[in-house]
Structure formats: structure tokens, C-alpha cells
Amino acid sequence: MWRHILAGLILSTGVALVHADTAHTAAAPDAYQQSIEQWRAKRVANLNAPDGWLSLIGLEWLQQGANRVGSAADNDIVLQAGPAHLGVVTLDKDGKLHIALAHGVDARIDGKSLREATLIDDAHATGQAKPTTVTFGSASFYVIDREGRKALRVKDTTAATRQHFLGIDYFPIDPSWRIVADWVPFDPPHDLQIGSVIGTIETQKVPGKAVFQRDGHTYELLPYQEEPGGELFFVLADRTSGHETYGAARFLYAALPVNGKVVLDFNQAYNPPCAFTAFATCPLAPPENRLDLRITAGEKKYRGAH
Known part of the structure; x- marks a missing residue:
């Protein structure tokens, strides 16, 4: 379901980015920053569309x-x-x-x-x-x-x-938060319970896990796919949640793994609709995706929160 609501924000801007290699990002920080700024502009335009x-x-x-x-x-x-x-x-x-x-x-x-x-x-x-x-x-x-x-x-x-939309606040764009993680596939896929703000619980099939290192520690995130063969969709929280960022969760899409690697660009971590309106039915970050880590990238808490 979230494919129809949210994927348009990502597909038009994020695919080329996630396939860029880390060396290229380091060599051309200006180009990387521009790509994130373009992604943000499209994100805001979709959010504030007449039917957004x-x-x-x-x-x-x-x-x-x-x-x-x-x-x-x-x-x-x-x-x-x-x-x-x-x-x-x-x-x-x-x-x-x-x-x-x-x-x-x-x-x-x-x-x-x-x-x-x-x-x-x-x-x-x-x-x-x-x-x-x-x-x-x-x-x-x-x-x-x-x-x-x-x-x-x-x-x-x-x-x-x-x-009366107040716009979106962000952490500074930081290429170090574009992380190339190891992809560990699950065969068969694992079940993951995803709660929502309206009290429902859905069981999602998890095709694998993304494993990455930050500041000498190892972290794991579990995604699901909203449709067969679709991108990886992460519903996550971290130590900024409820403080600098929206408490329930942030969302992140990633392209499918290539050669055992998956790119997690936390500069594209964004707020769910529930951060802006009381009339949405957003998923909550499952316990497995609540990281003991401050992800100081992506969108911050909305100043005009309901």
C-alpha cells in the first residue's frame, strides 16, 4: 500500500543516487549535495501537492x-x-x-x-x-x-x-551517512510484525537484513517489500526519535542489493505522513529496527506538528 502513497517520492529521484559508488561521492561532494537537494525539493512538492x-x-x-x-x-x-x-x-x-x-x-x-x-x-x-x-x-x-x-x-x-505548511527542517547533508551495508539474505524470508498508529498489526515478509558499521559498532535493519520485486522499505527509529526527529519512525527506501551490498542513504530518511497530519495510518518502527544510534541525517521533527 505504501508503494502507491510514497514510492513516487523516491523513484523519481533516488535510483541514480543509490547506484553511485562511494568513491564518486567522496570525489564530488558538490554533486552529491545537489542530488540530495533535488530529492528534497521533489519530496516537498509531492507532500504539498493538491492531493498530497x-x-x-x-x-x-x-x-x-x-x-x-x-x-x-x-x-x-x-x-x-x-x-x-x-x-x-x-x-x-x-x-x-x-x-x-x-x-x-x-x-x-x-x-x-x-x-x-x-x-x-x-x-x-x-x-x-x-x-x-x-x-x-x-x-x-x-x-x-x-x-x-x-x-x-x-x-x-x-x-x-x-x-500553512512550514516546510521541512533537515540535518546537514553528510556523505558519511551514505552507507554501503552488507546484505544478508533470508531463505526462507522471515516474518516481521509491523504495528501502526491506529493499532493494527501486519505481518510482513523480510527478504534479508542490512548490516553496517558506525563508530566501531555493528547495526542491523530489516526491510520489507511493498510489492514483489520492489525496493527495500525500512521503517526505523533511533536515538534522535522523539527528540530531534519524529518519535514513531522515519522511512527509508533502498535499491535492491547488488553483489551482496545495499546502499543506505540516511540523508534520504524522511518523516511518515503522520508527522504532518492526524489523519494518516502510518506504520511504527518495529523493535528490531530501533537502533541504539543517533542518525543525524535526513528529516528532523516537523515544526508545525499537530
């Missing part, structure tokens, strides 16, 4: 049966934006979803002027398809599925979090 994470204004859990939706107080789900009575979202006992818009409401379902439709959530949108999106004015929502629980993820291009 800063546009979230709601995470509304659906109950089985009919859920009346709108901005008026007499709805089952009260939205922060939109018409007083938008319509009814029905969740049946088999997990199927249907929406019926109220008469006279100016709204679109996947861009079409429909009055009723089946809603496909993010867990059941196949291939390149996206979940069904209902748009009304500057706001919209689609359904997310988290371990069988379903909720409306509500966005608004005029959200206060987007309009």
Missing part, C-alpha cells in the same frame, strides 16, 4: 450498514467540508461498498456525474487502478481498508495544513 498528505482533513471509520455523510451535525459521519448532506455510504457484511448521493448534490464519482456507484477501496483497486474517488467542490474522499476496517480518507485542496 497535507491535504488530509479527515479519517472517518465506516460502520456496517448505512452511513449518512455530510458536513451537517446530524450525519453519522460529519465532514469538515462539503454539502450539509452529501449522501449515504453503505457497507455490507461482506465488505462491499456502495454510495448514493443526495438529490441535488453537486458531486462527481471518478469524475462522472453519477448518482450511485460501487466504491472500490484502496486494498481492492487492481493493477494501476485507483480507489473510487468522490469529489465535491475542493474536497474529495475515497475508502481505505486497514486489516478489514474501512474508512473514508477525506482531502481538501484548501486544507489548513496545506495552506
Whole structure:
């Protein structure tokens, strides 16, 4: 799931970087710094896009049966934006979803002027398809599925979090935090329990571990892949967490191992959406990835934390 949300931030900027060799980085620090600055600029642009994470204004859990939706107080789900009575979202006992818009409401379902439709959530949108999106004015929502629980993820291009975004603070770019780690594959893959801020626990398959040294000590990190053959995704915490950096976790992607090595560029360690909004469902760093080490690279804690 995080592939669809976050990977676009990394793929467009990070692939060439992680395949650069250490000697080249040392020989051309200016080029390396420029590449990180470009990565940061794209990261901020995606975060602050009209439909980016800063546009979230709601995470509304659906109950089985009919859920009346709108901005008026007499709805089952009260939205922060939109018409007083938008319509009814029905969740049946088999997990199927249907929406019926109220008469006279100016709204679109996947861009079409429909009055009723089946809603496909993010867990059941196949291939390149996206979940069904209902748009009304500057706001919209689609359904997310988290371990069988379903909720409306509500966005608004005029959200206060987007309009008053304070930018991102960083540690200084430091090439020494671009670390070439040893890759130890697991055969078969290991199971890793990943909790989330909403209390769910998912079991992820871990294909191996990255082992690296820093200041004479050895550390290990366990990644998982959000899709078969995809990049390595690390959810990690360290001794800066909860102090200089966001407490729950930071994220890091890495290209697949080459010749038993994997590049961990902690200058690209970044905050999860939950650092910016209360309406996200981010994973937490598992105990295995909480390092007794100060990683003074990447993004710092957001100054405008909710």
C-alpha cells in the first residue's frame, strides 16, 4: 500500500543516487549535495501537492450498514467540508461498498456525474487502478481498508495544513551517512510484525537484513517489500526519535542489493505522513529496527506538528 502513497517520492529521484559508488561521492561532494537537494525539493512538492498528505482533513471509520455523510451535525459521519448532506455510504457484511448521493448534490464519482456507484477501496483497486474517488467542490474522499476496517480518507485542496505548511527542517547533508551495508539474505524470508498508529498489526515478509558499521559498532535493519520485486522499505527509529526527529519512525527506501551490498542513504530518511497530519495510518518502527544510534541525517521533527 505504501508503494502507491510514497514510492513516487523516491523513484523519481533516488535510483541514480543509490547506484553511485562511494568513491564518486567522496570525489564530488558538490554533486552529491545537489542530488540530495533535488530529492528534497521533489519530496516537498509531492507532500504539498493538491492531493498530497497535507491535504488530509479527515479519517472517518465506516460502520456496517448505512452511513449518512455530510458536513451537517446530524450525519453519522460529519465532514469538515462539503454539502450539509452529501449522501449515504453503505457497507455490507461482506465488505462491499456502495454510495448514493443526495438529490441535488453537486458531486462527481471518478469524475462522472453519477448518482450511485460501487466504491472500490484502496486494498481492492487492481493493477494501476485507483480507489473510487468522490469529489465535491475542493474536497474529495475515497475508502481505505486497514486489516478489514474501512474508512473514508477525506482531502481538501484548501486544507489548513496545506495552506500553512512550514516546510521541512533537515540535518546537514553528510556523505558519511551514505552507507554501503552488507546484505544478508533470508531463505526462507522471515516474518516481521509491523504495528501502526491506529493499532493494527501486519505481518510482513523480510527478504534479508542490512548490516553496517558506525563508530566501531555493528547495526542491523530489516526491510520489507511493498510489492514483489520492489525496493527495500525500512521503517526505523533511533536515538534522535522523539527528540530531534519524529518519535514513531522515519522511512527509508533502498535499491535492491547488488553483489551482496545495499546502499543506505540516511540523508534520504524522511518523516511518515503522520508527522504532518492526524489523519494518516502510518506504520511504527518495529523493535528490531530501533537502533541504539543517533542518525543525524535526513528529516528532523516537523515544526508545525499537530
